[in-house]
Amino acid sequence: FFFPEFQVAPETKAVMKWLRSIPFVLSASLHGGELVVTYPYDYSRHPMEEKMFSPTPDEKVFKMLAKAYADAHPVISDRSELRCGGNFVKRGGIINGAEWYSFTGGMADFNYLHTNCFEITVEVGCEKFPLEEELFTIWHENKGALLNYMEMVHRGIKGIVSDKFGNPIKNARISVRGIQHDVTTGN
Numbered sequence: 001f002f003f004p005e006f007q008v009a010p011e012t013k014a015v016m017k018w019l020r021s022i023p024f025v026l027s028a029s030l031h032g033g034e035l036v037v038t039y040p041y042d043y044s045r046h047p048m049e050e051k052m053f054s055p056t057p058d059e060k061v062f063k064m065l066a067k068a069y070a071d072a073h074p075v076i077s078d079r080s081e082l083r084c085g086g087n088f089v090k091r092g093g094i095i096n097g098a099e100w101y102s103f104t105g106g107m108a109d110f111n112y113l114h115t116n117c118f119e120i121t122v123e124v125g126c127e128k129f130p131l132e133e134e135l136f137t138i139w140h141e142n143k144g145a146l147l148n149y150m151e152m153v154h155r156g157i158k159g160i161v162s163d164k165f166g167n168p169i170k171n172a173r174i175s176v177r178g179i180q181h182d183v184t185t186g187n
Contacts, residue, residue, distance in 0.1 A: 035085025
């Protein structure tokens with residue numbers, strides 16, 4: 001899903017290195033231009049198909065994370081279809097990224113495939129490039145949802161993997177029966 005033949009910007013390389021060195025578990029990419037929360041995969045499993053549902057093995061977790069954000073956002077959770085993002089109302093304000101539109105090289109897919117970090121993408125407002133005077137409103141519309149999302153860090157796998165002497169085990173693989181996606185312990 002993340003192809004090395006694409007040019008990777010230096011700042012993206014720095015973030016990728018940072019994500020591999022610190023065991024982040026959640027992140028969110030904030031975009032503008034719509035009101036919806038997307039989750040991986042962003043790249044369709046079939047490269048010839050646009051708008052093809054492409055779930056990860058952790059589909060249920062990603063839907064839960066995306067809904068935690070969407071349900072706490074006052075506009076995304078608004079049931080009106082006559083607004084920006086209204087076409088996502090029947091989906092609860094969330095969608096699988098590749099089902100919306102497929103693209104390769106996204107950080108959410110990279111994080112899922114190469115780190116322990118689960119990332120969603122939040123389209124925070126209707127304007128791709130909002131005016132300065134709109135930023136205060138956008139911040140207040142997203143603040144509670146961001147806080148709600150951050151609290152999700154307490155869900156899922158957490159704890160310490162240690163040897164028989166109580167010493168932490170670095171890079172231990174954690175597997176969950178029925179989910180073909182392992183995570184590893186940090187330092």
